[in-house]
Amino acid sequence: MNIVTCIKQTPDSAAKLQVVDNKVTWGDSPLIVNPWDEYAYEEALLLREKFGGKVVAISLGPESALEALKTCLAVGCDEAYLVSDPTLAGSDASATAYSLAKAVQKVGEVDLVLFGKQAIDGDSGLTATMVARYLGWSLLSYVIKIAEIDPTAKTIKVERMMEEGRQVCTAKLPAVVSVIKGINEPRYPSFMGIRKASKATIPAWSASDLGLEPSKIGSTGSAIAWLDIYPMPVKETRVEMIEGETPQEIAAKLADKLIADKVV
Amino acid sequence: MANNIWVYIDQFKGNPSQASWEAIGLAKSLAHQMGGGVMALVFGSGVEELAKTAFQYGATTAILVDDPSLADFRVEPYAATLAKLASKQKPEVIIGPTSTRVRDTFAMAAVDLGTGVIVDATAVELKDGTLQAVRPVYAGKLLTTVICKEKRPQMITIRPRAFPMPEANRGASGEINKAAPALAEEAVATKVVGYLVEEGEVSVDGAAIIVSGGRGVNGPEGFEPIRNLAKVLGAAVGASRAAVDAGWIPYPHQVGQTGKVVSPDLYIAAGISGAVQHLAGMRTAKVIVAINKDNEAPIFNLAKYGVVGDLFEIVPALTEEFKKRLGK
Numbered sequence: 001m002n003i004v005t006c007i008k009q010t011p012d013s014a015a016k017l018q019v020v021d022n023k024v025t026w027g028d029s030p031l032i033v034n035p036w037d038e039y040a041y042e043e044a045l046l047l048r049e050k051f052g053g054k055v056v057a058i059s060l061g062p063e064s065a066l067e068a069l070k071t072c073l074a075v076g077c078d079e080a081y082l083v084s085d086p087t088l089a090g091s092d093a094s095a096t097a098y099s100l101a102k103a104v105q106k107v108g109e110v111d112l113v114l115f116g117k118q119a120i121d122g123d124s125g126l127t128a129t130m131v132a133r134y135l136g137w138s139l140l141s142y143v144i145k146i147a148e149i150d151p152t153a154k155t156i157k158v159e160r161m162m163e164e165g166r167q168v169c170t171a172k173l174p175a176v177v178s179v180i181k182g183i184n185e186p187r188y189p190s191f192m193g194i195r196k197a198s199k200a201t202i203p204a205w206s207a208s209d210l211g212l213e214p215s216k217i218g219s220t221g222s223a224i225a226w227l228d229i230y231p232m233p234v235k236e237t238r239v240e241m242i243e244g245e246t247p248q249e250i251a252a253k254l255a256d257k258l259i260a261d262k263v264v
Numbered sequence: 265m266a267n268n269i270w271v272y273i274d275q276f277k278g279n280p281s282q283a284s285w286e287a288i289g290l291a292k293s294l295a296h297q298m299g300g301g302v303m304a305l306v307f308g309s310g311v312e313e314l315a316k317t318a319f320q321y322g323a324t325t326a327i328l329v330d331d332p333s334l335a336d337f338r339v340e341p342y343a344a345t346l347a348k349l350a351s352k353q354k355p356e357v358i359i360g361p362t363s364t365r366v367r368d369t370f371a372m373a374a375v376d377l378g379t380g381v382i383v384d385a386t387a388v389e390l391k392d393g394t395l396q397a398v399r400p401v402y403a404g405k406l407l408t409t410v411i412c413k414e415k416r417p418q419m420i421t422i423r424p425r426a427f428p429m430p431e432a433n434r435g436a437s438g439e440i441n442k443a444a445p446a447l448a449e450e451a452v453a454t455k456v457v458g459y460l461v462e463e464g465e466v467s468v469d470g471a472a473i474i475v476s477g478g479r480g481v482n483g484p485e486g487f488e489p490i491r492n493l494a495k496v497l498g499a500a501v502g503a504s505r506a507a508v509d510a511g512w513i514p515y516p517h518q519v520g521q522t523g524k525v526v527s528p529d530l531y532i533a534a535g536i537s538g539a540v541q542h543l544a545g546m547r548t549a550k551v552i553v554a555i556n557k558d559n560e561a562p563i564f565n566l567a568k569y570g571v572v573g574d575l576f577e578i579v580p581a582l583t584e585e586f587k588k589r590l591g592k
Contacts, residue, residue, distance in 0.1 A: 013521050013541055017405050024406065035522055092380050093371070120521060123401050124383050129339070129371035138453045139339055139372070142364050144515075157457070161516065162337075162364050163469040164276050165461030169338070171454045181522055182515040223380030223415035229408045232400065232547070239554070239570040247581035250571055254553065255585045257569055263530035263551045264473065264497060264586070 001053035001151050003044040003112045004104050005077065006131070007037040008119045009061050009068035022228055024121075033068045036116025038186035039179045043146065044114050045076050046184060051151055053111075054078040058103050060088065060096055066202050073197035074189030080200070081107075085207040090219025093122075097130030099217055102210040104135060111151065115178040117142055125178075132176035140171055141178045149173070268303040268353075269295050270417070271323065272346070272360035272369070273314055275306075276337065280314050282429065282470060283361030285321040287422055289430035290388060291359050292322040297390050298356070301325060305349070305358075307342055309335035312440070319438040321430045326440045333449045336456035337365050343372035344446035350377055355417045357395065359388075362421040363469070370419050379415040384525075386426040386548075395420065403521040403544035424470040425527045426548075466500040468519060473530045474546070476502030476519055477512075480535020480556065480575055484512040489579040490534060496586045502526070502546075504536045520545035534575040538563030555579065 011017065015029035033041075044055040057072035059065045060083040069080040083103050091099065104113055113135075118125035132139035144166065145159040154173040159166045161180055189197070207217060215221055242257070244250040258264050269291040273284045291302040304318035304326040315326035329345055346369060350358065360366040362384045370381045385397035386407075395418050397410050412418040468474055475494040477487050487501065494501045502524075503517040519526055521541040531549035536542060538554070538561055546552070547566060554567035555575050564570045571578050586592075 011402075013403065017402055019406065024402065094375060094380050097375070121402055123403065124381075125367055126371040126374075126381055126383065129368050130375050133343075133372045133375040139368065140454070141339070141368050159460065160364075162276070163281075163467050165459055167336070167459055168457040169454055170457060180515075181518070223374075223378075223412050224382060225411055225413055227396070227409040227411060229401070229406055232405060232407055237552075237566065237568050239564045239567045241570045241572065247573070247577040248585070250573065250578060251581035251585040254569060254571065254582065255589055258530065258551065258553070259589065261551055261568075264590070 001047060001051040001111045001149070002056070002107070002109050003047060003053065003114060004056045004058055004107055004110050005037070005041045005044040005072070005114045006100055006127075007041065007057055007059050007068055007072060007116075008034045009059060009065040010034045010119055010121045013120055019229055019231060024229060031064060031067065033071050034116055034119045036118060036120070036180070038116070039181060039183050040114040040116045041072055041075060041077060042184045042186040043179055045187070047112070047146070047149065051149065056081065056107050058083060058100065058107075060084070060099055060103070069202050070197040070200065071189060073200050074193040075187055076193060080202045082202055082204045083210065084204050087207050087214060087218045090222060090225075091217055092222035092224035093124050093126035094130050094224075095217045095222045097127050098134055099207075099210065099212055100127070101131050101134035102212055103205060104131070106205065106210060111154070111173045112156075113174075113176045115176070117178045117180045128176055128178040135174070135176065138171035138175040140169070140175055143177050143179050144182050146177070146183070268300045268325070268355055269298070270303050270305055270350070270355045270358040271318070272305045272358060272366060273318060274361050274363050274366050275308055275311060275314060278308060278311055278314070280317065281361050281363060281424070283363075283422065283424035286424065286427045286429055287359045287361050288318060288321045288323055290422060290427045291357070292430065294357065294388070294390060294395070303327065303355075305346065307334050307345060315440050316437070319436045320432040320434060324438050326438060327443050328440050329443050329445055331445045333445055333447070333452065338452060338454045338456065339365075339368040339372055340452050340454060341445055341447045342369045343376070347373040347376035348446040349443060350417055358417045358419045360421050362423050366421050370421060374419055377417065379417060379419060380412055382410045382412060382418070382420045384423045385420050386423050388420060388422070394418070403541070404525065404547055405544060423527065466494070466498070468500040468502050468517065468524050468526050471500035471526065471528050473497050473499035474502045474519070474526060474528045475499050475532045475534065476504065476536060477507055477534050478504035478536030478542070479506040481507060481512065486535075487513055489576060489583070493532070493579050493583045493586070496583050496590065496592055504539070504542050533563050533567070534579055536563055537561040538566065
């Protein structure tokens with residue numbers, strides 16, 4: 001089984017974000033592998049342990065994303081590739097998905113592409129679905145359990161988490177799968193892994209290496225544009241402390257307030 | 265037909281999501297400015313009733329694709345049908361409620377249509393003939409204004425409870441146009457085997473009231489008082505990441521950056537200190553109540569009402585109080 005895991009480098013989830021000149025900055029807070037994508041590479045590694053084959057990590061981003069790919073090598077991915085090109089700047093989810101689909105095709109024989117359900121910066125959650133469409137493969141999204149894979153019959157059975165509960169379904173391989181928390185416990189890189197990864201050279205693929213059509217990438221090739229970005233306005237709420245002699249008194253006062261606010 | 269605004273009605277086993285009607289409300293106000301009517305898209309099996317309900321909320325026409333192959337949600341046939349209809353009739357705008365289904369359906373259809381998707385909008389306005397949507401990014405810490413430049417349709421999903429619910433006009437009716445699904449059953453590789461639905465629990469998605477527990481509940485049994493209060497209020501049970509990671513409650517209950525993002529009318533946080541990642545998931549709640557032993561917990565900075573005290577005393581007292589008030 002050959003598995004591609006697509007990962008994105010994002011600011012740390014605890015980073016203090018600031019906006020300067022319509023650009024997001026995060027001080028000296030580290031860049032990390034998007035937390036959702038850790039579940040994707042972990043699942044890829046677990047499947048390799050079961051079925052053999054290789055795990056290939058791919059990231060689209062600036063050169064700094066090499067660090068995120070090194071984390072993937074350190075946890076045990078076999079190969080890593082960076083898709084990077086100045087002409088990719090400003091790509092929306094669809095242009096990104098088009099480029100990633102081309103990168104998956106360049107890897108060659110691939111049975112499964114794994115994504116985290118979304119990235120914690122753009123929060124769009126569209127890319128995996130769009131990659132599936134560009135490749136013409138089945139999409140299984142929000143997967144919390146890969147129940148079965150039959151590499152010979154090329155079939156997969158999963159449990160998908162919908163709002164109402166789990167949907168159990170089957171599909172054919174190759175497929176694109178997006179995963180959510182709860183599917184596994186991502187491993188930490190080993191000391192040996194980190195040493196090995198630090199020495200690795202990670203190939204970079206440019207737009208022309210992947211044969212990307214210039215009209216389909218970057219801001220010109222994107223339907224969607226962000227006009228500005230700004231901090232969420234701070235709600236001016238001064239907390240009103242509810243006090244009383246007994247829990248019952250507090251509960252009665254709080255109930256009065258909530259009923260007056262018409263929220264119950 | 266081209267200037268109709270389309271609204272995609274999201275349903276599970278024939279039950280529509282309330283945010284579908286909120287989407288009709290938004291479409292109505294946009295149609296008022298752009299001209300044209302509101303057309304509801306109803307896909308499923310045995311769902312004609314939903315088209316009629318859509319008229320009551322303000323749709324003027326509907327396309328009904330009612331077929332056994334659409335009984336279970338699968339993205340391929342749903343997206344292919346949406347893309348086929350849109351490529352033929354070329355609507356300017358397609359709006360739907362944000363959900364796992366609509367996100368996937370719109371994303372896949374957008375690739376077929378050569379356009380993009382704006383997800384999870386919390387505000388939408390018409391400016392110079394183009395829709396400008398505001399949406400939270402970076403886990404709700406930042407907002408961005410997003411447009412779909414030249415490509416059409418403009419596809420937007422709206423966050424549940426971010427737009428007002430339109431009034432229903434019981435007498436309203438409209439014209440239903442029936443269409444066939446784009447894919448035959450044989451052409452769909454994905455098959456649904458079944459569902460594992462946790463019975464009787466209200467999902468935090470779209471819930472009007474959420475009662476959440478955190479590290480302070482001290483164990484799985486600590487969620488009992490939380491559940492009791494939720495039951496009396498008809499609320500969903502939420503949890504912080506700390507409680508989920510400790511294994512006290514399953515992941516679907518998690519609210520926050522790596523869980524669900526919610527906007528209820530009332531959010532009661534019991535024993536939750538208020539880490540940035542948790543606040544990211546619930547900061548847009550209308551009224552937040554914080555119950556915590558530690559009077560310096562960050563959750564109090566966001567709360568409208570605060571109680572410093574033991575949740576195991578306060579929450580049961582609240583449950584009893586609301587039982588009396590709500591006559592349960």
